[in-house]
Amino acid sequence: MVSSEIDLPADYAELLEALKTRISGARIHAQRTVNTLVIELYWSLGRDIIGRQAREGWGSGVIRRLAADLAASFPDMKGLSYRNLQYMTAMVRAWDATENVPQLVAHLPWGHIRTILDKAASAEEREWYAAAAVQYGWSRNVLLNMMMNHSMERTGTAPSNFSRQLAAPDSELAQQMAKDPYNFEFLGLSGDVAERDLENALMSRITETLRELGPGFAFVGRQVHFDVDGDDFYVDLLFFHIEQSRYVVIELKTGKFQPEFAGKLNFYVALVDDVLRRDHHNETIGILICGTKNDRSVRYSLGRSTSPMAVAAYTYDKLPPAEQQALPNEGHLVAALEWAEPDTGTIEGTD
Known part of the structure; x- marks a missing residue:
């Protein structure tokens, strides 16, 4: 327990607030950096799977086996499920970039990307909602609400x-x-x-x-x-x-x-x-x-x-x-929210 008898400097309160702000900023930056690295990893996995499918005719059975083996090798990672591997390939196909993940996509949490892939009917919608989510820091639930209400x-x-x-x-x-x-x-x-x-x-x-x-x-x-x-x-x-x-x-x-x-x-x-x-x-x-x-x-x-x-x-x-x-009824909305729950260890800084 910190003693109340300590003679604190006159500017202690200002110093404390400055340090708290610096620490909070560093944590947010770290979260965003981790998120970007995870999205880049998912992009590379999706890109490689698509390449193998094109060259070797991989079917769903091979991808299911791949998901199981990856999950066994990295049991602490929750983002290597068969469903997530499907989303990874869908992400690469949707944004149609061959090598590097687009900068806009790299700034989105994984749950946001899956929501956009599920709900956007066109490339224009994907770009609009992705840009708005990044610009305004929408949580996944706000993003889902905006898409269901046809905000664009x-x-x-x-x-x-x-x-x-x-x-x-x-x-x-x-x-x-x-x-x-x-x-x-x-x-x-x-x-x-x-x-x-x-x-x-x-x-x-x-x-x-x-x-x-x-x-x-x-x-x-x-x-x-x-x-x-x-x-x-x-x-x-x-x-x-x-x-x-x-x-x-x-x-x-x-x-x-x-x-x-x-x-x-x-x-x-x-x-x-x-x-x-x-x-x-x-x-x-x-x-x-x-x-x-x-x-x-x-x-x-x-x-x-x-x-x-x-x-x-x-x-x-x-x-x-x-x-x-x-528009969805209440049951559809609940199901959509459950579907959009994180299936990865990614830290979602905007939620």
Whole structure:
């Protein structure tokens, strides 16, 4: 036990924090290095097996025997199963590189790679989800959730006037955050609900809400009050996007989009831009999330708006039949999570 009588130097607390930060950083670096080495090993095994299959016509029986013999030789390694050897060959075929593992793949934990191989339907999806998982440090469960909710297909699809109201680089970045539709299935709502009910549900599930909105969003407040010369106004939800350094006003409407909604959102964006925005911030943008919308009406409404805005729909229990069939039920989700459990000794630094 450390004695409390020790006369500690004045800067001891700062020194302790600095050393803790250094140790944590070294541990994370070591985890990433180990992970990269393991993925490189798996890549080389998969590449060699594919080569043997092509030259010598190896069948599944040979690979099963190989897995058994490798597991017997290295009993402390859990990643040499027949199933994992199949994933190793699938990884090499999917990313279609002959010699070295692609840099993006090398930075992914093995469980993430298997999830992408299982769920991605195209090379474009593999690249998009792999890049997003590395960039934002998604855990395997978050990655699985993003893929099951078709995040790639919805990202950047909401009708907006960003290209007219923002410079090209800002316009492209802002468009990326505007999904359509937003998937609020996690709220457990059904039937007709009021805006306040939807807002309350979103705030009670703020972690899931931020995850659905996308990386970079920080919550500022709900029903944020503004006094305009004695007139009271309340912004439904206010966020700040860290990476883009801009405020994001979100207005909620449970019914069908009406042109007057755009006028109100335009007013709120201008208000936040004037009152809260600082010189080093980028322009405030607005996103209106409504129950349903007519895209042509949206485009007319945004055409003359002076603020950068987008309009998106949301879903919770009103997905089209084809989309409902594509999404897994609870049993499928549990099975998928069990399937994605690590089958290797790899340290997954992002989990």
